[in-house]
């Protein structure tokens with residue numbers, strides 16, 4: 001699991017995150033607080049989850065977050081000794097097969113929370129180590145925090161009481177139409193002078209993009225309902241009809257009416273693609289999406305729902321694995337790229353160059369659609 005250390009220290013980026021010691025301290029405390037906020041209200045019964053391919057047991061996942069941070073910050077960067085016996089055998093996601101996570105001799109919930117707090121406190125005492133690994137642990141925790149919300153949605157658990165933003169904002173339906181973006185050579189990806197980047201963003205390179213027109217707005221629930229009603233296509237996984245035939249959607253533990261102006265989400269790549277074809281449109285490429293994000297003019301590129309792109313998730317030319325080797329490499333070819341970020345995503349994760357990736361069948365993600373005009 002220990003990766004090569006021959007990276008250039010100047011070559012990592014957190015984009016909009018400054019990495020003074022004070023900022024690192026704030027990030028470490030904030031991330032752990034958020035994690036605990038997202039699971040604190042759950043009963044022990046709710047902690048026991050069914051074995052599903054798309055989720056992890058809460059008890060394993062909270063311990064994994066702390067172990068990841070202990071491994072990379074305290075052991076790898078700060079040279080400390082292991083805090084627990086056989087941490088790798090319990091919590092290393094590259095070594096512990098997914099289905100076995102339901103059958104491990106994990107510490108109790110109380111002991112796991114104590115471990116999480118102890119790791120956090122020791123990290124705060126070791127912030128003079130390479131900040132790259134502290135930031136890696138923060139963003140890793142942010143991603144798992146989004147996964148906790150996805151798990152809670154999957155299992156019809158309630159919205160965590162501590163959560164302030166609980167859904168995607170409505171689309172500004174007055175912002176109709178497309179933004180026209182001229183063709184040309186554009187810089188895509190991230191460069192070595194940023195504070196922190198993920199390996200799949202390496203490196204910034206030139207891509208020739210043809211002229212294109214991209215929708216200012218995300219596709220709404222009402223637009224997607226029109227598509228379903230017109231074509232008889234399968235409805236989104238969290239939709240159903242009530243006794244009167246009206247569409248409802250499930251938001252965590254509640255069934256609510258469709259909200260016509262909110263963006264459609266929790267749809268697969270195939271559903272997104274089918275909508276585009278029906279509408280005489282297409283998904284953007286991830287390069288077009290990134291160019292549009294940098295150009296400006298589109299609404300809700302970030303912080304509403306993830307946006308499927310037409311691309312398979314592939315390495316850029318010049319890609320090489322960073323120390324956390326399993327972040328991207330195992331997932332190339334089989335996954336599709338999504339861009340932007342959802343309401344459930346921490347704002348510090350969202351940058352034009354950030355590439356998210358899921359298999360195209362996933363319907364549990366807050367992922368929706370921004371369309372492009374056909375040429």
Ligand SMILES: [Fe+2]
Pocket residue numbers: 064068093140144
């Ligand atoms: Fe992880």
